[in-house]
Amino acid sequence: MSETDSTPAQTPAKAKKPRSETRETLSFLLKLALVVLVFRSFIFAPFSIPSESMMPRLLIGDYLFISKWNYGYSRWSLPWGFPPIPGRIFGRDPARGDVVVFRGPPGDDVDVIKRIIGLPGDSIQVRHGQVILNGVPVPKQRVGDFLLPLSPNYGTDACDSQFQDVDAKGKPVCRYMQFRETLPNGKSYDVLDKGEMPDRDDTKVYNVPAGHVFVMGDNRDNSSDSRFPAPADALPGESSGMGYVPLERIEGKAVVGFWSTDGSANWFLPWTWFTAARLNRIGEGF
Incomplete structure (x- = not known):
């Protein structure tokens, strides 16, 4: 038998x-989209x-993170309110003074940020601005007076001449x-008052019903x-x-600001992104 005949046949490798x-x-x-969705939702x-409804604490052009776990989860914790989770799971009540983002009227399609003043069972009234x-x-x-530099985000059209x-x-x-x-719980914050406005x-x-909270903006007028x-x-x-805000509509609690701009930046001029930045507002907590 020849040497060639004694060599085992080689199986061709699969390509x-x-x-x-x-x-x-x-x-x-x-x-990546799945990770972002989970991170953003939970x-x-x-x-x-x-x-300007939350001035002086929050200005037009501020960007912040809200935490999603503080009060539990509902359909509004998820993007576009889907899937429609009934009620809340892992629900916990907020505290007076918390700044929260919630899904607001008229069409349940807008996110709103306000401060919680009243909890279920509380009575609230405003007398002479107090x-x-x-x-x-x-x-x-x-x-001391609150001084806000006029800028593209808040110019003379927003600030009445008397101010x-x-x-x-x-x-x-x-x-x-x-x-x-x-x-009463010791939470302190600054509010603005432009003068007497009867309404x-x-x-x-107001008597806050069960399962709801009473919210107000820091810019009271x-x-x-x-x-x-x-x-x-x-x-x-x-x-x-x-109106009274249902607890299940609360999406999260304001945690920290991560960017702020006065609106003067031009997307086509990168250096203006930094000159427009209000760096002293970045990193402010609540």
């Missing part, structure tokens, strides 16, 4: 399928401030009276909140706001 870069890229993007979510909680006036102490001023450097600012409010500074007594009924409940010609 490996060529890797599809497109398939791997799509797989990576799908996994841990932290970003939120931007679109209005909050009366369960029959006891909430201490309100006058502090326009200049700071020590001669730069135009908006000047508002500022007060320090302290709730906001003198209200009826420029906030549509629980002092006014939800649009569906407002009478013809009556101002509308948030």
